[in-house]
Amino acid sequence: MTHIDVLNELAKRRGFFFSANDSYGGLAGFYAYGPMGAALKSNIENSWRTKFVIGEGHFEISTPTISPSPVFKASGHLDGFDDLLISCSTCEISYRADHLLESQHTLLESPDVSVKEFKKLLSKYSLTCPSCKNTLDDSTLQEFNLMFATKVGPGSQTPGYLRPETAQGIFVEFPRLSDYARGKLPFGVAQIGTSYRNEISPRKGLTRLREFTQAELELFIHPTDLGPEINPTTTKLPLYSVSQQESNGNIEFVTPTEAIDQNIIENRWLAYYLELSANWYDSIGIDLTRFRYRQHMPNELAHYASDCWDAEVEIDGDWIEITGFAHRGNYDLSKHNTHSSADFTMFIPLDEPQEKLQTNLNPDMGYFGPTFGKLTPEILSKIDEMASEDSTIFDSPELSVEIDGTTHSILSECLHPTTEKVTVTGEHILPHVIEPSFGIDRIIYSILAHTFHEDIVDGEARSLLSLPSSISPIFVGVFPLLTRDDLDVVAQDIASNLRTSGLSVLYDESGSIGKRYRRQDEVGTPFCVTVDHQYFEDQTVTLRERNSALQIRVDVDSLSALLENLRNGSSAFFDL
RNA sequence: GCGAUGGUAGUGUAGUGGUAUCACGUGACCUUGCCAAGGUCACAACCCGGGUUCGAAUCCCGGCCGUCGCACCA
Numbered sequence: 001m002t003h004i005d006v007l008n009e010l011a012k013r014r015g016f017f018f019s020a021n022d023s024y025g026g027l028a029g030f031y032a033y034g035p036m037g038a039a040l041k042s043n044i045e046n047s048w049r050t051k052f053v054i055g056e057g058h059f060e061i062s063t064p065t066i067s068p069s070p071v072f073k074a075s076g077h078l079d080g081f082d083d084l085l086i087s088c089s090t091c092e093i094s095y096r097a098d099h100l101l102e103s104q105h106t107l108l109e110s111p112d113v114s115v116k117e118f119k120k121l122l123s124k125y126s127l128t129c130p131s132c133k134n135t136l137d138d139s140t141l142q143e144f145n146l147m148f149a150t151k152v153g154p155g156s157q158t159p160g161y162l163r164p165e166t167a168q169g170i171f172v173e174f175p176r177l178s179d180y181a182r183g184k185l186p187f188g189v190a191q192i193g194t195s196y197r198n199e200i201s202p203r204k205g206l207t208r209l210r211e212f213t214q215a216e217l218e219l220f221i222h223p224t225d226l227g228p229e230i231n232p233t234t235t236k237l238p239l240y241s242v243s244q245q246e247s248n249g250n251i252e253f254v255t256p257t258e259a260i261d262q263n264i265i266e267n268r269w270l271a272y273y274l275e276l277s278a279n280w281y282d283s284i285g286i287d288l289t290r291f292r293y294r295q296h297m298p299n300e301l302a303h304y305a306s307d308c309w310d311a312e313v314e315i316d317g318d319w320i321e322i323t324g325f326a327h328r329g330n331y332d333l334s335k336h337n338t339h340s341s342a343d344f345t346m347f348i349p350l351d352e353p354q355e356k357l358q359t360n361l362n363p364d365m366g367y368f369g370p371t372f373g374k375l376t377p378e379i380l381s382k383i384d385e386m387a388s389e390d391s392t393i394f395d396s397p398e399l400s401v402e403i404d405g406t407t408h409s410i411l412s413e414c415l416h417p418t419t420e421k422v423t424v425t426g427e428h429i430l431p432h433v434i435e436p437s438f439g440i441d442r443i444i445y446s447i448l449a450h451t452f453h454e455d456i457v458d459g460e461a462r463s464l465l466s467l468p469s470s471i472s473p474i475f476v477g478v479f480p481l482l483t484r485d486d487l488d489v490v491a492q493d494i495a496s497n498l499r500t501s502g503l504s505v506l507y508d509e510s511g512s513i514g515k516r517y518r519r520q521d522e523v524g525t526p527f528c529v530t531v532d533h534q535y536f537e538d539q540t541v542t543l544r545e546r547n548s549a550l551q552i553r554v555d556v557d558s559l560s561a562l563l564e565n566l567r568n569g570s571s572a573f574f575d576l
Numbered sequence: 577g578c579g580a581u582g583g584u585a586g587u588g589u590a591g592u593g594g595u596a597u598c599a600c601g602u603g604a605c606c607u608u609g610c611c612a613a614g615g616u617c618a619c620a621a622c623c624c625g626g627g628u629u630c631g632a633a634u635c636c637c638g639g640c641c642g643u644c645g646c647a648c649c650a
Contacts, residue, residue: 009588012587013588027640077650199648199649201647201648302650461612481608481609482609512611513608513609513610514610515613517611519612521611530610532610533609551611
């Protein structure tokens with residue numbers, strides 16, 4: 001068995017995670033977290049919240065997992081849903097059908113059609129397999145389903161979709177959120193929740209799920225905001241940039257300020273979050289020596305992103321993506337601004353109000369309406385644009401305006417331009433978005449893989465999870481050394497007291513004392529308290545630290561305060 | 577989705593056309609004076625459906641799930 005097999009076995013046996021619905025044969029891509037996993041997940045989410053929401057002064061919201069189809073039409077996800085895969089019947093390699101049609105027949109628009117309609121197209125335009133050069137006439141077509149669809153309401157035809165990312169919930173509610181931020185940039189909005197993707201092939205346990213948990217932060221910034229000044233630190237980020245990937249394949253270790261100065265990372269906000277996140281990963285047990293930030297190659301950038309870095313961890317020789325840091329520009333807000341009736345812009349006041357000359361065209365609508373029909377508004381706004389660049393255009397008797405490749409002639413006498421002085425106090429802008437998007441399930445898996453160890457204590461093998469005490473499912477185990485002489489009564493009493501202090505406590509009196517330590521080592525419990533006979537002489541108990549298996553004696557009265565300090569990090573065991 | 581391969585107590589395994597091996601585990605009791613000790617007893621499994629057969633967990637077919645490779649991953 002490999003290391004990772006041992007870990008998966010442990011996860012099943014001790015209640016971290018396991019395939020869901022197993023009683024009914026299971027369903028690929030859906031996992032359940034057991035008692036240990038659910039506690040760990042909750043602790044990790046809280047740690048993220050403390051760092052990225054509270055620590056950064058951002059807002060957290062919670063939006064529905066189901067939204068109506070226009071939302072995803074706007075976001076571009078619905079078009080992804082319509083993609084067709086075409087498989088060559090000879091060599092069995094699959095391609096995106098629309099991409100193939102575009103490249104082999106230089107069609108500009110990707111045909112957004114069903115399987116049936118595409119088959120008709122196929123009889124008109126023949127395609128050849130790029131790999132084996134055979135014709136694709138009798139190849140199989142299949143829809144590439146990505147989003148889970150549902151119908152909303154009884155007998156309703158209103159289609160809805162389960163969100164493929166939590167981000168859209170933030171973008172859709174942006175008009176209210178910007179009001180809530182009182183119109184000031186930058187501001188950040190976060191959401192922790194489940195997202196759904198109907199993956200073709202879920203694999204490798206928690207690393208590709210069909211229902212998964214994301215912790216996403218959308219930082220809304222002014223388009224000209226290049227990011228904060230970054231305090232020089234000694235933190236070296238392991239960067240794997242596009243140029244490194246193309247050349248020697250080595251990771252560079254540079255500080256955030258060096259990365260900016262050397263133009264490895266263009267946007268300072270991205271560098272800022274890469275550093276903040278590296279510190280967080282370290283605090284929750286990711287091994288930073290098996291970690292890198294990899295920049296997306298130009299051809300793998302998402303449709304919305306101008307730059308993207310993935311945090312990746314090494315597990316059994318594979319690099320697993322655990323977070324994406326994307327510069328989404330104004331893609332999402334501009335799409336929703338266009339598709340919805342709401343206003344997704346923000347009004348940003350200028351430092352100083354400016355006097356500006358504004359031209360009013362005062363068009364003769366008796367001429368424009370009958371002559372240009374529906375094109376009128378577009379033509380007028382184009383003239384407006386031209387006039388703002390060149391105020392002399394009305395001097396000639398005719399104006400030429402080009403709309404969609406057609407040139408229209410306009411009689412100048414039908415316009416009666418006037419100019420007036422207006423005071424401009426600000427402008428409407430679409431903010432840009434910096435998005436760190438964390439995959440919580442993959443992070444959980446990575447932490448378990450990176451903290452799992454097998455070592456020897458007193459000549460006996462043991463397995464342990466060296467989880468940071470801030471996220472351990474159980475914080476302290478409490479045991480009686482023996483189940484007699486009232487040791488168990490005292491131990492139960494201590495356990496109950498510690499619980500009232502809000503600590504996660506496990507009481508165990510089964511088996512030998514050594515076995516109980518091993519049980520807790522295996523689920524990452526950082527401390528164990530054992531009550532022995534010396535308690536009756538001086539009211540002290542032993543406190544054992546997990547990784548070292550070392551013990552000290554502690555006064556029962558100070559136990560709960562001491563453990564709380566160990567948990568929140570204000571004390572360290574080895575200083576005691 | 578395609579190809580290969582597998583599915584036996586909670587976990588890991590042995591094995592077979594006639595209901596199943598072993599270990600760990602879990603529980604109870606005894607024991608136990610600090611790192612998976614010992615004893616007794618108990619708990620607990622052939623992925624699902626169909627076919628062949630007197631009889632299927634075993635053979636055949638289909639499905640589901642796992643692993644690996646290919647493809648896909650907005």
